Amino acid sequence: MNQEAPIIVGLDIGTTKIAAIAGRKNEYGKLEILGFGKAPSFGVQHGMVLNIDQTIKAIRQALENCYASNPNLEINEVYVGIAGHHIKSLQTRGDIVRNDTDAEISQKDIDQLINDQYKTVIPASDQIIDVIPQQYIVDALQNITYPIGMSGVKVGANFHIITGDKNAIRNINRSVEKSGLRIKDLVLQPWHPPRQLCAIWTSKPALRS
Secondary structure (H helix, E strand, O other), X not given: OOOOOOOEEEEEEOOOEEEEEEEEEOOOOOEEEEEEEEEEOOOEEOOEEOOHHHHHHHHHHHHHHHHHHOOOOOOOEEEEEEOOOOOEEEEEEEEEEOOOOOOOOOHHHHHHHHHHHOOOOOOOOEEEEEEEEEEXXXXXXXXXXXXXXXXXXXXXXXXEEXXXXXXXXXXXXXXXXXXXXXXXXEEEOOOOHHHHHXXXXXXXXXXXX
């Protein structure tokens, strides 16, 4: 296998089935599926784990089926899909004022802007799953899709923030970890798994606890 491209594994924990899909980027930049496995799900309802033991068994069975499709796979950490009635979203706006205005806007500036949104006040029972920048603003310039390399004093953005119930997230984490896996991150589940894997190549910020 190509050791230069990391293998990414997505785990969908659904009401009817639990599915594991492994893939990587090939030399042409396209997603190559390396393995897939699924198992019936009996411990999940509306995206929430109601029976951890049954969910663990289903995750392990999905992994075994994934290994059966490709015995060369070694799966230790996964990106876990999350969905359900407890998922909510809100719109926010954030800004930072840069100290070194002569320097170009860098990825560090964007990371700070995004990380600041994880401090957004939300209900105590919820947890921020993801912060998605929509449009950037540099000084008086609006509707910017990629501000890196530009000059400006004030950098801002409109954000779409995804939140979920803390207990629901804890139960998902517990089920995955008790299955012998590490969670790399949580990913909003409505994406189809191959598209989910493609999106992961862009490396969104790691899940905050």
